[in-house]
Amino acid sequence: MSNIEDDTDAQSQREIVITLILKAPREVVFQAWTDPKHIAQWWGPKGFTTRVIEMDVRPGGKWRYVMTGPDGREYPAKGVFREIVPFERIVTSDEFDEGFEKVVNADLPKGMFV
Numbered sequence: 400m401s402n403i404e405d406d407t408d409a410q411s412q413r414e415i416v417i418t419l420i421l422k423a424p425r426e427v428v429f430q431a432w433t434d435p436k437h438i439a440q441w442w443g444p445k446g447f448t449t450r451v452i453e454m455d456v457r458p459g460g461k462w463r464y465v466m467t468g469p470d471g472r473e474y475p476a477k478g479v480f481r482e483i484v485p486f487e488r489i490v491t492s493d494e495f496d497e498g499f500e501k502v503v504n505a506d507l508p509k510g511m512f513v
Contacts, residue, residue, distance in 0.1 A: 425486040425487065426486055429485060429486045429489070432489050433454075433456045433483075433489070435451035435454050438451050438454070438464065439451055442464060442466065443464075443466040443474075444466075444468075446468070446469045447466045447467060447468050447469070447474075448466070448467045449464050449465070449466050449467075450464065450465045450467070451463075451464055452464065452465060455480070456480060456483060457480060457483060458480055458481060458482060458483055459479065459480065460479070460480045461477065461478070461479050461480075462477065462478050462479075462480070462491070463475065463476070463477045463496060464476050464477075474495075475495070475496035475497065476493065476494065476495060476496055477494060477495075477496040478491045478492040478493045478494060478510075478513075479491065479492050481512070489513075490512060490513070491512070491513050492510055492511070492512055492513075493510060493511050493512070493513050494509060494510030494511070495510070
C-alpha cells in the first residue's frame with residue numbers, strides 16, 4: 400500500500416518548474432492560451448505547425464491538437480482543463496494522444512500538468 404507522503408515526495412522529485420515573464424497584458428496572454436487561432440500560431444517546437452482539433456475552455460473541457468513537423472509527421476496531443484480563472488490561471492493536463500507511438504518510438508512520460 401502506498402503512503403501519501405511517499406507519493407508526494409516522489410512527485411516533488413519529478414517536478415520541473417519553468418517560469419516565463421511576458422511583457423504583455425494578462426488578457427492577451429489568456430487569449431493566446433484559449434483561442435484556437437492563437438494556439439495555432441505558437442504551440443509546438445520551432446518549425447512545426449499546429450492544428451486545433453478540439454478546444455473546450457472550461458473546467459473538465461477537453462483540447463486536442465496535432466503538431467506537424469517539418470518532415471510532415473504528425474504528433475497528436477490532448478488534455479483536460481482542470482482550472483480556468485480568466486486572466487489569472489489555466490491548469491490543464493498535457494499528454495500524448497492516440498497515434499503518437501507511431502511517430503515516436505520511446506518510453507515517454509504519460510503526461511503532465513501545465
